[in-house]
Amino acid sequence: MATSSPAVSSQTLAEAVEERRNFAIISHPDAGKTTLTEKLLLYGGAIHEAGAVKARRAQRHATSDWMELEQQRGISITSTVLQFDYNDYTINLLDTPGHQDFSEDTYRTLAAADNAVMLEDAAKGLEPQTRKLFEVCRMRSLPIFTFFNKMDRPARDPLELLDEIEQELGLQTYVVNWPVGAGDRFQGVFDRRRRQFHLFQRTAHGSKAAADTVIDLGDPRIEELLDQDLYYQFKEELELLDEVAPELDLERVHAGKMTPVFFGSAMTNFGVELFLEAFLDYALKPGPRRSTLGDVPPTHEDFSGFVFKLQANMDARHRDRIAFVRVCSGKFEKDMVVNHARLGKSVRLSHPQKLFAQGRKSLDEAYPGDVIGLNNPGAFAIGDTIYQGKKLEYEGIPCFSPELFAYLKNPNPSKFKQFHKGVKELREEGAVQIMFSADESKRDPILAAVGQLQFEVVQFRLQTEYNVETRLDPLPYSVARWVDGGWEALEAVGRLFNTATVKDSWGRPVLLFRNEWNCQQVEMDHPELKLSKTAPVV
């Protein structure tokens, strides 16, 4: 079927791209992601009272039954893309599932993001989940903005926090605002852009946007308002930052090599607006994406996008399946007919949805940097490209290194067919990775996941959608590496100790190790063996 481009002037498209910014928050559970999200939405006017995001979560527990699992576990599996406006910008916040619902989706979301905000608890610094997500950001060279949260509580020395990022992540820091004191003695932050102090005032849980007292650096009141010793310490630190620290280099920021750093307290709504304003000035707008046709600029007149996430049964009343598409070029319009690159056929995008804090809204148009939710059951898989005009495919989304492994057993032979159909479909959908033992006598599929929840979802869906009860036999491995060079390279090194060899769904060899230490040992013993944390994209 022929497809036609909607009439969109290049000027409208260029303006839409210019005003769009898209980001995901990477953090460890409890650092304050929900709280920060809420406060950002508050500034964007998308919600009127902080607490709405959490309240909506709670409400979802009460009203939805995707899944019973969600209720059994008391967690939220579903996640949303939040769009809000601030000043002249349209901002898309891609919510990365975190917490117990950590899964490969968390990583995939980063494939659709143009920027990442690394949120850290200032008392804790870098934590494991943040490090893992950071690695994915680094693979994509995403610009990273660092926000140290909970400054109203006792915190680590800020210079030490910076040092940790520089030393452990190899990321240069550029301080945009600097804290004075912490915990009970938190006095506020100094905005280096405008050379002004923002004095911290506690409000009741920051439920409203906090009134901000701003004082210029040269104002004599500062000495009276701040604790003397903290003021002198601050002056020394500021001198250090101004004289020794490197200048802001936006090119390096955009290449993911330098991170602008902010301090604040999301709960009391302090430092959030300062952060948002600087973020919008420094963040990358939607840019070109690599495809089989070369780099496609967002302002290309033909619509194109790719699926980065599938979500089943978000709304139990509809039993639907939503494909999340990141718009890469052109303008999306409701009822548009597009080409599906993998299937080589055309698809009408008839029920697009914008997923929003307050619920779903139907969507009439979208631009590069936006995310749309498509409701076409079965048509889409992770990484699929849809386009108008000349055929193209975007680079696929890699499989990320799983950390949990278990044989999936079907104890009932009469359910053989459903079992295999279910496993195949759930794999294609990206719910879990499937591997097989290299030992042909062991034929049960191995589920490989980054989060425990993925196992539960697979078992639950096999039961409810395919009517198959399954059993899991966990395997004692926690690290997986793909072998560059395939079976040949693996055979060349001979027998490996403390290692299991399995193959992924494409028959490629994957080594499983009990822990990082075992993996490093093998790498040291066999420097000729090149191992990689992500699977080559097929």
Ligand code: G4P
């Ligand atoms: P998450 O989504 O990253 O897991 O974190 P979330 O926002 O749920 O925050 C985790 C806890 O940390 C919450 O407390 C939240 O109120 C608190 N918090 C977030 N930001 C700040 C901050 O800037 N300062 C302080 N002092 N606390 C902060 P909770 O007791 O688990 O929940 P709640 O009863 O406060 O809602």
